[in-house]
Amino acid sequence: MFDGAASIGATQVLPRIRFELPAAEWTCLLGPSGVGKTTLLRLIAGVADEATLDGTIAASDGAPLAGRIAMMAQDALLLPWLSVAQNAMLGDRLRGAAPDPARADKVLAGVGLAAHAQKRPGALSGGQRQRAALARTLMEDRPVVLLDEPFSALDARTRVQMQELTATRLRGCTVLMVTHDPAEAARLGQRILILSETGLAEHPAPPEAPPRAVDGADTLAAQGALLARLRGAA
Numbered sequence: 001m002f003d004g005a006a007s008i009g010a011t012q013v014l015p016r017i018r019f020e021l022p023a024a025e026w027t028c029l030l031g032p033s034g035v036g037k038t039t040l041l042r043l044i045a046g047v048a049d050e051a052t053l054d055g056t057i058a059a060s061d062g063a064p065l066a067g068r069i070a071m072m073a074q075d076a077l078l079l080p081w082l083s084v085a086q087n088a089m090l091g092d093r094l095r096g097a098a099p100d101p102a103r104a105d106k107v108l109a110g111v112g113l114a115a116h117a118q119k120r121p122g123a124l125s126g127g128q129r130q131r132a133a134l135a136r137t138l139m140e141d142r143p144v145v146l147l148d149e150p151f152s153a154l155d156a157r158t159r160v161q162m163q164e165l166t167a168t169r170l171r172g173c174t175v176l177m178v179t180h181d182p183a184e185a186a187r188l189g190q191r192i193l194i195l196s197e198t199g200l201a202e203h204p205a206p207p208e209a210p211p212r213a214v215d216g217a218d219t220l221a222a223q224g225a226l227l228a229r230l231r232g233a234a
């Protein structure tokens with residue numbers, strides 16, 4: 001449960017909001033640029049050192065959130081001196097656990113980077129780097145996953161594939177994904193939230209389980225309604 005507002009210095013960077021993330025469901029968060037979506041994710045992940053939270057963040061089971069969250073940031077920070085495979089296994093390395101190269105190979109193959117596993121991030125395209133960061137997030141195997149525009153740099157075909165792969169792999173996880181794409185929210189969201197300067201609003205999600213067909217009637221209707229609402233809010 002999140003209940004609070006956030007500021008940096010004297011500036012409010014997240015309006016006061018209150019919401020719960022339903023367990024094992026995929027929640028999509030949309031809203032205009034600069035409204036505080038990334039700040040919200042960073043606060044939940046416990047890495048928003050720049051911001052001051054006036055409120056509380058708590059898991060419904062009362063246990064600490066630390067150690068249960070994987071986050072894929074917008075500026076996917078791959079370490080430039082490590083290979084793609086080593087980046088994918090970074091979580092284990094940082095925890096001092098034994099890395100699992102066979103699993104990394106599998107996850108990298110899943111995101112279409114098998115042929116690039118030994119390359120440095122600098123030798124990849126932006127979309128390939130984003131898939132490498134996605135692989136690292138999937139490798140983490142955490143019950144709560146925060147995704148900040150994870151598919152934004154991908155071409156249309158790869159985006160649809162990665163949405164499907166991620167939805168399948170994260171089934172059973174509690175996911176909060178920031179996206180600017182109403183089509184993506186209509187495909188993946190079991191709950192759709194819109195953040196604005198005045199607070200949080202909920203938008204109805206299609207009833208089918210994600211990933212929904214791109215051209216499904218319910219998906220297209222939800223996409224259209226969401227876009228109209230976002231335009232109205234602009």
Ligand SMILES: Nc1ncnc2c1ncn2[C@@H]1O[C@H](COP(=O)(O)OP(=O)(O)OP(=O)(O)O)[C@@H](O)[C@H]1O
Nearest residue numbers: 008013014031032033034035036037038039040050
């Ligand atoms: N480190 C920082 N120092 C000062 N202000 C910041 C910092 N990080 C973010 N902000 C400000 O906080 C506000 C919220 O930023 P945030 O990145 O959370 O927005 P967002 O909704 O994720 O935007 P976008 O959709 O463009 O990614 C913005 O006004 C931004 O300028």
